[in-house]
Amino acid sequence: MSPALPASSDIPEGYGGPCRDCGIEHRVPVGPRAVTEARVLITSIRTAGRLDFDQPVGDPRLRVAGLDSPGAGQMIGVLVARGPGQENTGAVILKAFSGELLGVPRIEGWVPPLSGLSYGERKEAEVEIGTWVQRSRVAEARLQSPGLDRDEIRTLRRELAVTKRTRQDLSRALMERIHREARVVTGAGRIRPLTEVFGLPGIPGGTGTCCAPKLLSEANRRGLEPLEVAEVWIGAPPKGRPRQEGQVYPACSDKCRPLLGGILCPR
DSSP, X not given: OOOOOOOXXXXXXXXXXXXXXXXXXXXXXXXXXXXXXXXXXHHHHHHHTBTTTTSSSOOGGGBGGGGGSTTOOEEEEEEEEEOTTOTTSOOEEEEEESSOBTTBSOOTXXXXXXXXXXXXXXXXXXXXXXXXXXXXXXXXXXXXXXXXXXXXXXXXXXXXXXHHHHHHHHHHHHHHHHHHHOEEEOTXXXXXXXXXXXXXXXXXXXXXXXXXXXXXXXXXXTTOEEEEEEEEEXXXXXXXXXXXXXXXXXXXXXXXXXXXXXXXXOO
16 A cells, blocks of 8 residues: 655755856746656555556566665656647656666666666676775774784785775776766757766766756657656655655755756757
């Protein structure tokens, strides 16, 4: 049975930000239709028990129960749009999830990621990073061993420093590559690198993986006019952060706002 959804309180005004090129703030409002569609989406997922509820055959990795584990919840979003010549007809509804859903980056029926990096390439890099994480853990465990002399402790500390630095360097290189190869479609129909549209140094990790950038870029790619957007939470809240299922949340200020204005810009 689907959980009761919260009332529409503390809902943000919209999703957008300043465009680095034209200097104008572009925004798509959070409207009642988008909020309703987002909460209907949660109900559909909960009723079916799986995130690929609209597919004839379900992926066993996408059981919604996975989102109810501690800290495993996710942001999902809905965009209400209008196509050319659809002024008096039904709206187009797009749906997206932030990052990956239960480790799955692409799901049929959901907006795809912006990154040009293939799933295999990313996983290969992540496996290498994971190897250095494991080496760090081994070095840390050995440092706790009784009876170590000074030379052994010094050697292990150097080894630990190398493993941590290598892991950090690999993680940073992967994130930079993801950002470098990601592409967005602007309101003018231009395909531009994410790094160019963001336009600020030190792009935060995870930029471009949230729902709103994916939804708005996809709407532009399809030639749709975005009318409303809503991002809502589904599943267990992250540790130490209040999140309520069905509640609408604003776009993140550090990763999304600098990007959304450029995506929405019609010039």
